[in-house]
Amino acid sequence: MARRALITGITGQDGSYLAEHLLGLGYEVWGLARGQANPRVSRMRKLLSDVQVVRGDLLDQGSLISAVERVQPDEVYNLGAISFVPMSWEQAELTAEVTGMGVLRMLEAIRVCSGVSRGGSSSGQIRFYQASSSEMFGQVSETPQTERTAFHPRSPYGVAKAYGHFLTQNYRESYGMFAVSGILFNHESPRRGAEFVTRKVSLGAARIKLGLATELRLGNLEARRDWGFAGDYVKAMHLMVQSGRPEDYVIGTGRMKSVRELVEAAFAAAGLDWERYVVTDQALHRPAEVDLLCADPKKARAQLGWEPHVSFDELVAMMVDADLRLLSTGHDPDDGSWS
Ligand code: NAP
Ligand code: G4F
Numbered sequence: 572m573a574r575r576a577l578i579t580g581i582t583g584q585d586g587s588y589l590a591e592h593l594l595g596l597g598y599e600v601w602g603l604a605r606g607q608a609n610p611r612v613s614r615m616r617k618l619l620s621d622v623q624v625v626r627g628d629l630l631d632q633g634s635l636i637s638a639v640e641r642v643q644p645d646e647v648y649n650l651g652a653i654s655f656v657p658m659s660w661e662q663a664e665l666t667a668e669v670t671g672m673g674v675l676r677m678l679e680a681i682r683v684c685s686g687v688s689r690g691g692s693s694s695g696q697i698r699f700y701q702a703s704s705s706e707m708f709g710q711v712s713e714t715p716q717t718e719r720t721a722f723h724p725r726s727p728y729g730v731a732k733a734y735g736h737f738l739t740q741n742y743r744e745s746y747g748m749f750a751v752s753g754i755l756f757n758h759e760s761p762r763r764g765a766e767f768v769t770r771k772v773s774l775g776a777a778r779i780k781l782g783l784a785t786e787l788r789l790g791n792l793e794a795r796r797d798w799g800f801a802g803d804y805v806k807a808m809h810l811m812v813q814s815g816r817p818e819d820y821v822i823g824t825g826r827m828k829s830v831r832e833l834v835e836a837a838f839a840a841a842g843l844d845w846e847r848y849v850v851t852d853q854a855l856h857r858p859a860e861v862d863l864l865c866a867d868p869k870k871a872r873a874q875l876g877w878e879p880h881v882s883f884d885e886l887v888a889m890m891v892d893a894d895l896r897l898l899s900t901g902h903d904p905d906d907g908s909w910s
Pocket of ligand 2: 654655656703704705706755756757758766767768769771788789790791792794795796830855856857860861864
């Protein structure tokens with residue numbers, strides 16, 4: 572019988588790539604989707620017609636219990652979150668509820684539905700994956716960051732993720748649950764939300780190239796990130812859940828680039844000189860910035876055999892190409908009020 576996976580955050584970037592990967596491996600895939608008439612659900616159904624949808628919300632404990640009872644999953648991937656860091660200052664409580672407490676509600680749904688009690692064993696239970704984040708490292712104490720690097724989150728989002736991370740560890744230790752966290756560094760793709768800097772830049776360069784815009788406004792160009800391709804990273808999520816022992820892993824490329832280098836690469840891919848078009852705007856700087864993030868993914872390589880395949884330059888070119896094609900069809904994704 573096919574293994575059954577339940578994915579929260581199915582309408583997001585990672586949800587779509589993970590669903591495709593699991594369907595390709597022969598899984599029966601269910602996505603948890605919220606809202607009464609969520610337009611992102613219909614868009615997701617067009618892209619992933621084989622995914623079955625179950626209604627639920629990370630804010631609603633009963634809905635998560637019902638979803639687990641209905642789907643009877645072998646594996647649960649908790650990707651649902653408020654994931655945009657600037658929003659977490661403006662809606663800190665909501666971020667804590669969805670991104671932090673949502674993890675507790677999902678773990679409780681699994682614990683209650685599988686009848687796990689204290690000191691239980693992880694064999695034969697629902698396996699749980701938590702989408703932890705390199706944002707937990709925040710103001711980094713060492714570079715590169717490993718599974719042992721201390722956390723110093725710099726945003727309400729980072730703090731909420733740290734709560735979810737420790738809680739996942741705690742349920743593993745308290746109840747013997749097979750619960751793991753992937754500490755994923757930034758990963759991007761043509762499906763990335765338009766509010767995040769990589770997609771904002773690829774869309775900006777493509778709009779200027781096609782004569783649809785004349786400038787691109789950005790915040791801090793000096794911040795450095797370890798950027799990889801989302802399609803590579805969802806494979807690591809699956810590998811962690813298959814491993815013999817539940818453990819946490821850092822996932823990234825081990826290479827850092829600045830926002831300035833990202834902009835240079837994207838505009839060059841569109842055949843443009845970025846300095847003629849990019850304007851910096853103090854209003855887009857954050858109250859507390861994470862200056863740099865760089866992964867040490869040695870443990871994942873050694874224990875899971877995982878490694879990234881798409882380079883930074885390939886990723887940027889892929890995103891700019893995709894946005895040139897998309898905008899040429901007359902479709903321009905809204906980047907909301909966060910521009
Ligand atoms: P994303 O595109 O922003 O997707 C977030 C998903 O969460 C959406 O499907 C959204 O559904 C769902 N969601 C929001 N509020 C919810 C609620 N109350 N109940 C249930 N679902 C809710 O994020 P992503 O880039 O795919 O990232 C996936 C996960 O990995 C997130 O937890 C993120 O924090 C974490 N992460 C991402 C990165 C990265 O670089 N991408 C790195 C580290 C960790 P709606 O369509 O209903 O809004
Ligand atoms: O693309 P970003 O918004 O991603 P950020 O804050 O690093 O968070 C992403 O990665 C995390 C993993 O480390 C995830 F957990 C999280 O869910 C999310 O997926 O910003 C990247 C950098 C920041 O330093 C920001 O200050 O780009 C800088 N930046 C400069 N100008 C900008 C802009 N970011 C955005 N979004 N928009 C700008 O105009």
